[in-house]
Structure formats: C-alpha cells, structure tokens
Amino acid sequence: MKMKDRVKVEELLTTSDLQVQSAATAWRHIHAEYVDIVDDILATLAPSGPYAYTVLPERQEGKEIPNQRIVTTIEDIERSYRNMHRYTAVVGLRPLLEINASWYTFVSGLGRARDKLSGAEADGPVIVLFPTMGSEGITGELFWTGTQQDRMEGDPANGRWADRFAVAELHESLLDAYRKGDVDSIVEKAHPDIQTGVRDYVAQTGTLVNLHTNEDLRAYLQDFYAQYSVLSIEIITKHFDDWYFFHELRWTVEAKKGPASGSIFRYHTAEYAEVTSAGLLTAHIGHGTDQLKVS
Template sequence: MKDRAKVEELLVTSDLQLQTSAVAWKHVEAEYVDIVEDILATLAPSGPYAYTVVPGLEEGKEIPTQRIVDTYEGIESSYRNMHRFAAVVQTRPVAEINTAWYKFVSGTGRGRDKRTGAETERPIIVLFPTMGSEGITGELFWGRTQQETLPGDPADGALASRFAVAKVHDTLLDAYRKGDIDTIVDRAHPEIQTAVRDYAAGTGTLAELHTKDELRAHLQEFHAHYEVRDIEIVHQHFDDWFFFHELRWTVEARKGPDAGGVFRYHTAEYSEVSGAGLVVAHIGHGTDHLKLG
C-alpha cells in the first residue's frame, strides 16, 4: 500500500508537469499562427502577470534594456506591437524542464521580419510561469547577447565552458546563502538586466532593474526584510552561455508583523554569463511564500 501511494503521488505530480508543458506549448503554437487574440487566450485568467517586452539597445549601451509589463492590457499592447512587425516562426528546444508552476525552455528561436521577409535564428532561453493555472501568467524571454563564451579549464574538454559557467553559478549561490552582496554585485555586468520577484515589496510582481547599482539597492532592501536560513537546489542546468536553476529558499523575517517568522518559497531564474564571467541578465519568477509551523 505504501508503494502504491508513492506511485499515485508520482502520477499526480507528473500530471501537473505535463499540464504545465501543454499550456506553454499551446501558447508557443498560437504565436506561430500569428493571431493576437489566440495568443492572449493562452494567458491565465488573472495575474499578477510577468512578461518581457522585446528589448531595445539604447544609444551608448552594450546590453539591451529589458522592460517588464505586469498587466493584461500591457501584455496585449506588447503583442500587438511586436506582431505588427515580426512573426515567430519556430522554437527548437534542446532542454525542457517542466514543473507544477513553470516551464523552462532553452534552444533556438527563429523569427521573420514582416517588412523584409528576412528570417533570423539565435540561441534563446524562456520561462513560462503558470503558478498551476490552466494558462500562462507570463513569458520571460531572453536571446543571447554575448559573442564570446567563458573559457574553462582545458582539462574539462568539450564541456569546459559549461563547467566554467557552473563555477560562476556556485560562487553566486554561495554568496546568496551568506548574504554577501559585494560578491554578487562584483560578478554583475555594469548594465545587468534584472527582473526577479520582489519579495521585499510583497506585491507578487517583478523588480525591474537595469544597472549593478540598482541590483545592489534591491539586494540591500531584501536583506533588510529577510535573513536567509537556507537555499537548496531543486533543478539546475548549465550551458556555455547561461545557467538556470530552481531554488527552494528558507528565510526569516527581520521586521514587520511577521518578524521572527520563518517562510519558504521557490524561485526559477536564468542568467546569461559573458566571456569575462559577468552576469549580463538575471531573469525569473517565484512562488508565494508560505509561513512554516
């Protein structure tokens, strides 16, 4: 009976994972058809939403500026603007991670300029949060910006760059566990594009940051509210130009009505890493936090 209960639990979990995957691919396939109303129909019925607007390279900048919209109206406007000039032709995955609350995909994305008919393809990473809904609550997309990969130890052979990215990840994760803000900021590109759930604000939406100084202020605000008790790895994936992880956080509130309370939540985030070992973009989402005990 005990083994049967475990199998039943496994099947329920896999049902949720497959539902998340189906929801995300339904959205992607609606993009291929290029009818905005059908694309919008794949959104969850309510937010808070999180959607990455097509980034633009501002004058004098090296990294494209990533804006975030968090309302249905903002997402609708973004899709109508994008599909006026561009069409999504194909997404070719090389890695997929499905959970009960998000789908992560890495691979290549092919698009077509509707004005010229020209098609381009590039490496991409995308996170589809669903929060267990029957639709997506966001689409967090990033295309590779860096030409050079991080050189690794020649002894690691064909996977040298991936192991080098893994080392950057391990350094950052250790710093997050310790609350070592200086190390995190030192590893950030001056124009790092950050979009992660803002737990200090408690709004359920993402913080949108565009420099390492803004990142430092965000981290200081978080640590003013919470002490990190533990960070555990649920999933991780390394490529030669990015890393992805799902983390389980355990934190203690420092102030407010919940001071002394211990909370747990999950985050799912990806980061592009430059050839110099700097984080160029750090984007993702997170679950609500649950008070323990």
C-alpha cells in the same frame, strides 16, 4: 504494494499531472504565436494575474546590454503583443532543453523569426520561461536571446566542457554569496548594465522587480537582506550551457522585521542568467512562488 508506497506513487502522479499540464499550456501558447493571431495568443494567458511579461528589449546608446522592460498588466501585455506582431512573425522554436515543473516550463533552443516588412528570417539561441503557477494558462513569458559572442574559457583540463564547467563554478560561487547575504560579491559578478527581473519578495507585489543596472541590483538586495535572513537555499534543478545557467531553488528564510518578524517562510524560484566571457551576468530573470509559512 505497501500503503506508504501507494501514497508516494499517488503524490508522484499528482505532480506529473501538473508537469504535463504546464508543458501543454506553454506549447499551446507557442503554437498560437506561430499562427500569428494576437487574440488567440492572449487566450492562452491565465485568466488572472499577477502577470510578468518581457517585451522586446531595446538597444540604448552607450549601453552594451539591451534594456529589458517587464510589463505586468493584461492591457500592457496585449499592447506589447500587438506591437510585436505588427512587424514580426514567430516562425519557430526548436527546443534543445525543456524542463517542465508543476508551476513553470523552461525552454532553451533555437528561435526563428521573420521580418514582415522585408520577409527576411533570422534565428538565434533563446531561453524562455513560462510561469503557470498551476493554472491552465501562462502567467508570464520571460524571454532572453544571447547578447554575447565569446564564452568563458574555463580550465583546459575539462576539455570540450571547459566553458560549461566555468559557468557551473560561477553559479556555485553565486549561490554561496546568496546564502551568506554577501551583496558585494553578488554585485561584483554583475555586468554594470545587468537586466534583473526576479520576483519581488521585498514589496510583495506578486510580480517582478524591473532593474537595469548593477547598482539597482545592489539596492534591491540590501532591502531583501534587511528584511530576511536566509536559512537555506537548496537546489531542485540546475542546468549549465556555455552561455547561461538555469536553476530552480528552494529558499527558506526568516523574517527580520514587521508583523511577521521571527516567522519562517519557504518558497521556490526559477531563474536564468546569461554569462559573459569575463564571468559577469548580463541578465538575471525568472519568477517565484508565493511564500509558505512553515513555523
């Protein structure tokens, strides 16, 4: 074996070590949820933040999409777990898709829960992202369950996959808008009540923005593009279902103002989005890595 090939294999094994660790970390947390002991669940979190955790969404009068609140402190996360497990037991999560990266695990499948007061059980489609950032604990649990009954119809020529190809085409047009910084086109594809929770690269908090309307999204994007020029967005992973998409992207951006003006940064994001039959996003939630200065 040539030395350069040996280095490639070593790099591959190092990466896969992190992928295996990420998967083990996520499933250790999921299994702790089944046992239903909150202290054991909390023990699966990373020892330090920044954290990002989606609490159970709340239905608000006059709103089609439930309000998704994100908490970022260990105290709020503990409070959320104790409130949820007082009334609800997580019975199972049967994955149909699992993506393990060096810094997150993403699971899509059928979730099942039991109401502790009535004993009734119910299941439904769920997607959940567990950021780990290479730690042996999760730094967040970003959960969403489907809110839509109907799917995009798509081109009948695509047969049984028409709805998924319709989601794929929407995804492609969105990425094109993000590359161009076309805020109007992005917002046009957002439901008025879109729930957005993505890593905040404007205020650099290390955790997520917590936005609840398409106008909130517009304001955040305007601030982002005032601060950065997007040089490239490259796809690392993408997956299309009939009701959502998931992707991992590699961003390369140039700072436009401040002490770092002119500097080029690179980072990854991993995000999912639910799609309505009209081709609007009801939720856009995920996380991202720290930025690395590349020039």
